[in-house]
Amino acid sequence: MAKRLSAIIIDDEEFARENLKMLLEEYCPDVEVAGTAGGAREARSMVDDVNPDLVFLDIMMPGEDGFSFLESMPDRRFQVVFTTAFREHALRAIKESAIDYLEKPIDIEELQRAVAKAKENADLKRSPKVDDDRLTKVLQDIVLTNSVEKTVIPTKDGLAIVRNTEIIHLEAMENYTMIYLVGGKKYMSSRSIKAFEDRLDTNMFFRVHKSHIINIAHHLKEFLRNEGLIAVLSDGTQVPVARRKLQEFLDKIENIG
Numbered sequence: 001m002a003k004r005l006s007a008i009i010i011d012d013e014e015f016a017r018e019n020l021k022m023l024l025e026e027y028c029p030d031v032e033v034a035g036t037a038g039g040a041r042e043a044r045s046m047v048d049d050v051n052p053d054l055v056f057l058d059i060m061m062p063g064e065d066g067f068s069f070l071e072s073m074p075d076r077r078f079q080v081v082f083t084t085a086f087r088e089h090a091l092r093a094i095k096e097s098a099i100d101y102l103e104k105p106i107d108i109e110e111l112q113r114a115v116a117k118a119k120e121n122a123d124l125k126r127s128p129k130v131d132d133d134r135l136t137k138v139l140q141d142i143v144l145t146n147s148v149e150k151t152v153i154p155t156k157d158g159l160a161i162v163r164n165t166e167i168i169h170l171e172a173m174e175n176y177t178m179i180y181l182v183g184g185k186k187y188m189s190s191r192s193i194k195a196f197e198d199r200l201d202t203n204m205f206f207r208v209h210k211s212h213i214i215n216i217a218h219h220l221k222e223f224l225r226n227e228g229l230i231a232v233l234s235d236g237t238q239v240p241v242a243r244r245k246l247q248e249f250l251d252k253i254e255n256i257g
Contacts, residue, residue, distance in 0.1 A: 004029075005115070005122060008050060009036040010043045010069070011058040011083065020056060020083065020106060027108050028115045040064035044072065052078050054118050056102075059084040060150075065161055079118045151200065153179055153189045160187050164204055168233050170196055170213040180235070206252050208241045216252055223253065 007024065011017045017036040024031045034050040037043035039061060047055070055078045059066040066082065081100040100114045151167065153160040162181060171178045172193035179187045179196075189196075197207050204217040208231055214220060219234040229241040231249075241249055 003122075004032045005053040005119060006034045006050060007031050007054040007056060008034055008043065008046050008052045009056045010038075010040070010061075010066075011036075011056075012038055012061040013058075014038065016058065016083070016104065020111075023106060023108060023111055024115075027112060030119050031115055040069040040072070043069060047073065047076075047078070053122055054079050054081065054115075056081050056083055058082075060161070065159070067159055071158055079121060081114045081118065151196075153187050154191055155187055155189055162187075164201060164215070165218050167205075167215055168219045168235055169215060169237065169239060170205075172211040180237070182235070184235075206249060208239060208245055208249055210242065212239045214239055216249075217256055220253070220256075223249075 009017050009020050017038070021033050021036060024033055031054065034052055035046045037046050057066045057069065057080055059082050070076065070080065081102060083102045083104060083106065100117060102110055102114060150161050150163055153162065166182045168180045168182060170193055171180070175192060177189045177191055177193045177196055179189060193211070193213060197213055200213065204215060205213050206216045207213045214231055214233060220231055221234055222232045224230040224232060229243065229246060231239045231241050233239060
């Protein structure tokens with residue numbers, strides 16, 4: 001009898017873990033589910049104990065996302081199948097990069113195809129390692145293109161994924177961008193402010209100045225004309241508004257809510 005693939009499922013949602021486990025047990029006889037984990041820390045310990053052939057990994061998890069989990073395991077020998085709820089554009093990006101992906105809710109035939117591919121790779125002893133640079137780009141494309149609620153911030157340590165409502169404003173610093181969040185937290189990113197501007201929700205964010213983008217929907221407190229044109233933000237920061245941007249800015253304010 002051919003060897004079955006041992007697998008673990010990593011997802012912060014219990015229902016998602018149990019549902020995928022049930023589908024694998026019922027429709028994928030080539031897979032034996034060796035365990036499930038609700039987060040990256042638990043999963044690392046499970047990987048050490050089980051040494052799985054295959055990992056079903058949710059991309060978006062609180063605290064430590066799927067990419068960070070993989071980055072913490074540079075010598076991984078298991079194959080990866082991503083699971084997440086993003087729509088068709090992300091699906092194409094994953095497929096074209098030869099990284100397996102299952103869209104939630106999981107389709108049984110898609111699951112069977114992903115398992116068949118993993119089984120073939122295992123039988124032919126193909127390397128399961130995914131190129132980290134390619135993986136980073138794919139995950140950035142997924143989050144930036146498909147999520148109106150979150151933004152991915154490339155940093156020197158990897159990626160930070162934050163809720164857009166928590167972003168107060170962005171400031172250009174030469175070719176870098178500083179992103180200021182609620183609670184005083186901030187990130188320096190190598191991505192230009194123009195790159196962020198192109199991706200951010202225009203109903204929430206507005207570029208008031210060549211060096212500043214502000215969250216007008218959630219963090220604009222007031223607008224002052226007494227000493228120049230100044231936007232006052234929720235953390236007390238005062239940001240200049242360019243005169244050429246003034247009318248568009250006022251129109252945006254009128255339409256908030």
